Amino acid sequence: MPRSPDSPAPAADTAQARTPTSRARRNTGRTVLSDVAKLAGVSTATVSRVYNEPDKVSANVRERVEHAALTLNWFPNAAGRALASTRSHIAGIIIPTLDDQVFASQVSGMQAAFAARGITLVLGCSNYDPAQAIVQVRAMLARGVEAMAIVGEAHPAELFDALRLYRVPYAVTYAYREGSPHDCVGFDNHAAYVEITEHLIGLGHRSFAVCTQPTRDNDRVQARVAGIRSALERHGLAVRPEHMFEGESTIGFGRRSLRSIWQSAGEHPTAIICGNDHIALGVLREAEDLGIAIPGELSVTGFDDLAIAKEMRPALTTMRVDTAEIGRLAAQHLLDALDGKRVQHGHEVRAQLQVRQSTGACPSPVSRRS
Numbered sequence: 001m002p003r004s005p006d007s008p009a010p011a012a013d014t015a016q017a018r019t020p021t022s023r024a025r026r027n028t029g030r031t032v033l034s035d036v037a038k039l040a041g042v043s044t045a046t047v048s049r050v051y052n053e054p055d056k057v058s059a060n061v062r063e064r065v066e067h068a069a070l071t072l073n074w075f076p077n078a079a080g081r082a083l084a085s086t087r088s089h090i091a092g093i094i095i096p097t098l099d100d101q102v103f104a105s106q107v108s109g110m111q112a113a114f115a116a117r118g119i120t121l122v123l124g125c126s127n128y129d130p131a132q133a134i135v136q137v138r139a140m141l142a143r144g145v146e147a148m149a150i151v152g153e154a155h156p157a158e159l160f161d162a163l164r165l166y167r168v169p170y171a172v173t174y175a176y177r178e179g180s181p182h183d184c185v186g187f188d189n190h191a192a193y194v195e196i197t198e199h200l201i202g203l204g205h206r207s208f209a210v211c212t213q214p215t216r217d218n219d220r221v222q223a224r225v226a227g228i229r230s231a232l233e234r235h236g237l238a239v240r241p242e243h244m245f246e247g248e249s250t251i252g253f254g255r256r257s258l259r260s261i262w263q264s265a266g267e268h269p270t271a272i273i274c275g276n277d278h279i280a281l282g283v284l285r286e287a288e289d290l291g292i293a294i295p296g297e298l299s300v301t302g303f304d305d306l307a308i309a310k311e312m313r314p315a316l317t318t319m320r321v322d323t324a325e326i327g328r329l330a331a332q333h334l335l336d337a338l339d340g341k342r343v344q345h346g347h348e349v350r351a352q353l354q355v356r357q358s359t360g361a362c363p364s365p366v367s368r369r370s
Contacts, residue, residue, distance in 0.1 A: 032074075033047055033048070033074075035072055035074070036065065036068045036069050036072055036074050037065075037068075039068040039071065039072060040061075040064045040065045040067070040068035041064065042061060042064070042065060046061060046065065047065050047069075050062050050065045050066070050118075051118055052087075052089070052118060053118070054116070054117065054118045055116070055117060087146060088143070088144035088145065088146055089118055089119050089120060089146070090119065090120050090121075090122055090140075090143065090144060090145050090146060091110075091114050091119050091120070091121050091122070091145060091146055091147045091148070091149075091331075091334060092121070092122045092123075092124060092137075092140040092145040092147070092148045092149070093107060093110060093121060093122075093123055093124070093148070093149040093150070093151075093173075094124045094125070094126055094133050094136050094137060094148070094149070094150045094151065095107065095123070095124070095125055095126070095151050096125070096126050096127065096128045096151055096152070096218075097125065097127060097128065098125050099249070100249060100276075101306070102174075102304055102321070102323045103151065103174075103323070105323040105324045105327070106151075106173060106174065106323045106324065106326050106327040106330075107121070107123060107327060108324060108327060109323070109324035109325065109326065109327025109328040109330075109331070110149060110327035110328070110330055110331040111327075112328070112331075113327070113328050113331030113332060113335070114331050114335070117335060119146070119335075122140060122143075122145065124136035124137075124139075124140065128214075128217055128218065129217075130154070130155050130156050130159075130217055131156075133150070133155055133159060134155070134156060134158060134159045134162075137150070137159055137162060137163065138162060141162060141163075141166050141168065145168065146168065146169075146338060147168060147169050147170065147334035147335075147337065147338055148163055148168055148169075148170040148171075148334075149170065149171050149172075149173050149185075149330050149331075149334065150170060150171075150172055150173070151172075151173050151174045151175075152172065152173075152174060152175055152218065152219050152220055153172050153175060153180065153182060153184075153219045154217050154218055154219035154222075160182070169334055169337035169338065169343075170182070170183070170334075171183045171184070171185050171330045171333050171334060171346075172184045172185070172186070172346075173185050173186050173326055173327070173330050174186045174187075174220060174323070174326060175187075175189060175219060175220050175223070176188050176346060176347075176348045176349070177189075177190065177223070180346070182346075183333065183343065183344075183345055183346045184345075184346035184347075184348075185326055185329050185330040185333055185346055185347045185349070186326055186348070186349060187321055187326075187348065187349050187350060187351045188223075188348065188351070189219075189220045189221075189223035189224045189227065190223040190224070190226055190227040190230070191227065191351075192224070192227065192303070192319050192351040193223075193224040193225075193226075193227030193228050193231070193273070194227040194228075194230060194231045195319075195351075195353055196227075196228075196273060196301050196303075196319065196353065197227065197228050197231035197232060197273065198231050199301075199317075199353060199355065199359065200271045200273070200299060200301070200359065201231065201232075201235055201237075203271075203299065203359060203360065203361050203362055204361055204362035205270045205271040205299060205362045206235075206237055206270070206362070207267060207268075207269045207270050207271070208228075208232065208237070208239050208243065208269050208270075208271050208272070208273060209239065209243035209244075209245070209257075209261055209269040209271070209272045209273070210225065210228060210239050210243065210244050210245065210272070210273050210274075210275075211245045211247070211253070211254060211257040211258075211272060211273075211274045211275065211279050211280075211283065212224065212225060212245070212246060212273075212274065212275030212279070213246065213247070213248070213249050213275045213276070213279075214246050214247070215246060221275060224275065224303075228273055242264065242266075243261060243269055245257040245260070247279075249275065249276050249278050249279060250278055250279070250282065251278050251279070251281050251282035251285065252282060253279055253282060254274065254278070254279040254280060254281065254282020254283040254284075254285075254286065255282040255283070255285060255286035256282075256286075257272075257279075257282075257283065258272070258282075258283045258286040258287060258290070258292075259286055259290070262290055262292070268298075269298070270297070270298060270299065270362050270363060271298070271299040271300070271301075271359070271362075272298065272299070272300050272301070273301050274300065274301060274302050274303065275303060276302060276303045276304050277302035277303060277304045277305065277306040277308070277309050277316060277318055278302075278306075279302070280300050280301065280302030280303075280309075280316055280318065280358075281302070281308065281309075281312065281316065283300050284300055284312060284314070284316065284358065287300070294314050294357075294358055295314065295357065295358055295359050295360030295361075296360070296363060297363055299317075299358065299359040299360055299362075300316070300317070300358045300359070301316075301317045301318060301358070301359060302316050302317070302318035302319075303318055303319045303321075304318065304319070304320075304321065305318045305319065305320035305321070305354055309354075309356075310354075310356060312358075313357075314356065314357035314358045315356035315357045315358065316356055316358045317353075317354065317355050317356045317357075317358045317359040318354050318356070319351045319352065319353055319354065320351065320352045320353075320354050321349065321351045321352075322349055325349055326349050329347045329349065330347075333346075333347065
């Protein structure tokens with residue numbers, strides 16, 4: 001028999017209405033923080049602490065609270081958290097491209113470190129356009145970002161001025177140099193390419209080609225090219241203008257560059273220094289098609305030490321950089337700044353030369369192709 005709307009609910013119905021998964025709270029139909037606290041068996045203050053200061057809560061309590069929140073389909077309101085604590089719990093990073101896994105690795109390292117402190121990392125991509133980088137930084141500042149990481153120093157002064165004006169701690173990543181006005185977390189691009197060049201000179205090479213990414217608006221590539229030239233100058237050497245190539249960070253660019261060099265008149269270089277592993281792999285593939293012996297006729301170097309670099313035949317001589325470690329160090333640097341700790345001016349991560357089969361002794365003039 002159907003009951004009257006005014007009659008009391010049966011006991012079974014009442015029990016159902018009071019189950020932990022019920023979302024009818026405070027006449028809003030939404031789960032609230034107190035529901036999560038009740039289900040987890042903790043205070044509302046503890047629930048708040050799990051999301052605002054997770055390092056101050058035991059792993060067991062965090063797990064109970066997070067499980068309760070998941071059960072009730074509840075998550076903390078970002079705007080409410082920001083108003084209550086004067087913090088947004090958001091950090092940002094601007095990278096130049098989404099097409100290069102070295103930046104993805106850095107973002108992954110940062111994200112893990114920030115997540116452990118309950119901070120969300122927001123990603124922006126400038127596509128190597130300084131104007132776009134400024135737009136992205138301003139948008140993040142407008143949303144209350146608390147800390148920023150920016151790949152490279154080659155950005156307009158107004159970008160860094162905006163960060164200082166808003167008193168947002170920031171770090172420049174994937175680059176490190178003495179005398180920088182910024183806190184840098186990365187490696188010395190200039191020194192890395194001096195080492196690569198000296199390795200080849202030590203093998204007897206005196207004629208070089210360079211295939212690298214565009215130098216415009218890219219302080220990392222500028223430093224690398226300067227490192228090559230600096231090392232060569234110390235030995236009275238230089239790269240011929242017709243052997244300097246700038247282009248995309250792709251296998252295709254590497255292939256086209258080597259074909260252009262080998263089809264041109266005049267003496268061929270005995271070593272090619274590439275701006276990254278993708279370009280170098282393109283050179284190796286084209287050398288195979290052209291019948292050029294590596295390293296018998298031509299030595300090739302890359303940069304980044306991608307997983308495929310040591311699987312190639314011949315395996316690629318390259319530079320290894322722990323980009324995930326750069327991300328972790330950058331995040332910790334910014335977290336320390338947010339905590340009011342005295343921070344270092346930067347952190348240097350050493351690039352390590354990986355000598356493999358793609359480089360060898362300079363061929364004698366008799367054995368070289370004309």
